[in-house]
Amino acid sequence: MTDRQTQLIDALTGTAAGNRGSLQTVYEMTSAKVFGTILRIVRRREVAEDVLQDVYVKVWRRAGRFDPSKGSPITWLCTIARNSALNDVRRNGRQQELAEEEFPDVADTKILAADDWLCAEQDSAALADCLEELRADHRRTIKLAFFEGLSHSELAERVNVPLGTLKSWIRRGLAGLKGCLGG
Structure with missing residues (x-):
């Protein structure tokens, strides 16, 4: 610390x-x-x-x-x-x-960088590494949702997928991040 x-x-x-x-x-x-x-x-x-x-x-x-x-x-x-x-x-x-x-x-x-404003500096490298381990669609939706502040509806429209699919991608991506980050 x-x-x-x-x-x-x-x-x-x-x-x-x-x-x-x-x-x-x-x-x-x-x-x-x-x-x-x-x-x-x-x-x-x-x-x-x-x-x-x-x-x-x-x-x-x-x-x-x-x-x-x-x-x-x-x-x-x-x-x-x-x-x-x-x-x-x-x-x-x-x-x-x-x-x-x-x-x-x-x-x-x-x-x-986008990762730094969300996390403390020592966490940002680990977050970036874990983001890279996610599937591309999961990574993209998480970055848009969290780093650009898009709502689920805005995001579903932007990436042109059904709302349920988008929510599933985000949920799976966050679970992957949690596992990768040891949380």
Whole structure:
């Protein structure tokens, strides 16, 4: 475990105890990555900013549920962000695509591959390896669903397969990932 991960776990523990300074630390350490996760799904900066605020309200309320034995803190935070963003898309519909020039305004300090924004750095290589072991159709649907934030309906339409088939591919792919990652 890295020093940064330990610091983040400590900040989440403090947040669970009601320490606002700890929540500020969590925000400062993770908001750029979490914002990038949200923006990739909702595709509009102003919407992403609203969802980001909602995510940290959820973190404030749910920090006591974080269990470091079940995963890294950034994975937990990005899962909350992804689910919040997808809920917003389901409520309000998908917004039009962002122009390429809008992406440099995101305040992350390093360029991240798609795997990195979902998982802590030490997990991303293992995830990439395990993704490569999946059948091509399973791998593609999982990447589109999780890294591009497409709903099952949007995804079934994009890959031109029945919804049941798509759900089966995702379920089998996730089971394969779980087995490969030792979960």
